[in-house]
Amino acid sequence: METLAGYDRWDMMVSGDCDLLVVGAGAAGIAAAREAMGLGLTVRVLEARGRVGGRALTDPSFPMDLGATWLHAAQANPLVPLAEARGLELFDHDSVRSSRVWMGDRWATAAEMQDYDRAEGEWHAAVTLAAARGGVRSLRDAAPRGGFWDATLTHWEGPVIAAAEAGEIDLDDYLATLLNGTNLLPREGCGHLLSVLAEGLPVTLGAPVQRIAWGGSRVRAEGPFGVMEARAAVVTVSTGVLASGAIRFDPALPAGTAQAVHDLPMGLLSKVGLRASGEDRLDLPSFGGIERRLEPGERAMTFVAWPFGRDHLEGFAGGALAWDLAREGEAALVDQAFQELRGIFGARAGRALRREDAVASSWGTDPWSLGSYAAVRPGRAGARAALSAPLGGGRLMLAGEACHESLAGTLAGAWQSGARAAREAAAAVRRPA
Ligand SMILES: Cc1cc2nc3c(=O)[nH]c(=O)nc-3n(C[C@H](O)[C@H](O)[C@H](O)COP(=O)(O)OP(=O)(O)OC[C@H]3O[C@@H](n4cnc5c(N)ncnc54)[C@H](O)[C@@H]3O)c2cc1C
Known part of the structure; x- marks a missing residue:
């Protein structure tokens, strides 16, 4: 059979039958397939794109991850032992993390950076206290205002980390999904890691599922590839x-599930990679972070310079800024990155960095993601549990990063959610009719 990157193409496979159908070959789908196969089920994974990995994608030419970048919460992250078992190097980013903050016309001094650290602790304490007192629904309403660093910290926790504006984030969910522990970087990229973990799985690429009929005793998926039937689907x-x-979905998803989908709109975090034109490294160390101190209402990109001593700089835009730029197209993100860097380094930025081979992500307009990861709407803290509730007695399971109640928005959360959904589906398949 003809294959693309080792996988089947839908045009070579018309229809079939298996125990478990998995829709999507991102972290959750790969985990679901591996778990189900480990439980002895026959599996078929249908993936719309021409590659595996979903929102984890490594551009090998830099190399640089355009999506998931860090293995967060390393101590509890199921991908860490899996990567290690395959001999993939995981680098402790926290051990070399450094950051500089631009104050508008100069870098923050050491004393100002200390003050920023102190303010960060106070900001978190204030948010936690506001949640404990009750009556506040969004992160914006809980976050302190008026302090010298408050707008910068709220921007960091909202658009930069959660990929959504603070007013769009449920306070309880924000606290439930805070990530603790070490942040590791796979040297060869998170996208590469997922492609290694997908090796050998029965994945059909270029197979967008357009209809899922789950009313009868079997689940049926239809698309341009034909028809696949299974005893359950994730x-x-x-x-x-x-x-x-x-x-x-036929029948339509139950009201509670549909409400959960509505309550978990996608945020957007976009990434851009700019390569150095020559030897100038802008006086930034390898892994040097750049932020800007912000006034209320201001928005900005953040950067990480020369990861692993490589010759590129990575920029991040989140929340409303990312959506505005996504609507204008990938070039707008590159323009914005240059504008930010010129504001700090002047004309030197234009000389030090090349425009021609810049890379930019497009998760916001990509029809197979339509955003980076989901944020819970204020007041809807139960949405993740509702989204992952078994349907049809476990014969239809929704899974993915949005379903995880503590590791949401991460590869680890997606992985665990996929594996959990596969176990539920396997139990349903084995239950006597
Ligand atoms: C810019 C960015 C930075 C990030 N940074 C980090 C980070 O540092 N660390 C971290 O842990 N996480 C990070 N994340 C989040 C992480 O990438 C996601 O949480 C995770 O990849 C989601 O996996 P998933 O399996 O839930 O979904 P996906 O990866 O989206 O997988 C779903 C799959 O379904 C496929 N699909 C969609 N529609 C169909 C259809 N109709 N038929 C068939 N297939 C379909 C898609 O193509 C996709 O492959 C980041 C994400 C982005 C975008």
């Missing part, structure tokens, strides 16, 4: 894809 597409209606 659907791992993003809440953005679910909300878009790209997959028609």
Whole structure:
């Protein structure tokens, strides 16, 4: 059989039958397939794109991850032992982390950086206290205002980390999904890691599922590839894809599940990579972070310079800024990155960095993601549990990063959610009719 990167192409495979159908070959889908196969089920994974990995994608030419970058919460992250078992190097980013903050016309002094650290502790304490007191629904309403660093910290925790504006984030969910522990970087990229973990799985690429019929005793998936039938299905597409209606469920998803999809809109974090033109490294160390101190209402990109001593700089735009730039196209993100860097380094930035081979992510407009990861709407803290509730007695399971109640928005959360959904589905398959 002809294959693309080792996988089947849908045009070579018309229809079939298996125990478990997995929709999507991102972290959750790969984990679901591996778990189900480990339990002895026959599996088929249908993936719309021409590659595996979903929102983890490594551009090998830099190399640089355009999506997931860090293995967060390393101590509890199931991908850490899996990467280690395959001999993939994981680098402790926290051990070399350094950051500089631009104050508008100069870098923050050491004393100002100390003050920033202190303010960060106070900011978190204030947010936690506001949640404990009750009556506040969004992160914005809980976050302190008026302090010298408050707008910068709220911007960091909202758009930069959660990929959404603070006013769009449920306070309880924000606290439940705070990530603790070490942040590791796979040297060869998170996208590469997932492609290694997908090796040998029965994945069909270029197979977008357009309809899932789950009313009868079997689940049936239809698309341009034909028809696949199974005893159960795990659907791992993003809440953005679910909300878009790209997959028609028949019968429609129950009201509680549909409400959960609505309550988990996609945020957006975009990444850009700019390569050095020559030897100038802008006086930044390898892994040097750049932020800007912000006034209320201001927005900005952040940067990490020369990861692993490589010759590129990575920029991040989150929340409303990312959505505005996504609407204008990838070039707008590159423009914005240069504008930010010129504001700090002047004309030197234009000389030190090349425009021609810049790379930029497009998760916001990509029809198979429609965003980066989901944030819970204020007041809807139960949405993740509702989204992952078994349907049809476990014969239809939704899974993915949005379903995880503590590791949401991460590869680890997606992985665990996929594996959990596969176990539920396997139990349903084995239950006597
Ligand atoms: C810029 C960015 C930075 C990030 N940084 C980090 C980080 O540092 N660390 C971290 O842990 N996480 C990070 N994340 C989040 C992480 O990438 C996601 O949480 C995780 O990849 C989601 O996996 P998933 O399996 O839930 O979904 P996905 O990866 O989206 O997988 C779903 C799959 O379904 C496929 N699909 C969609 N529609 C259909 C259809 N109709 N039929 C068939 N297939 C379909 C998609 O193509 C996709 O492959 C980041 C994400 C982004 C975008």
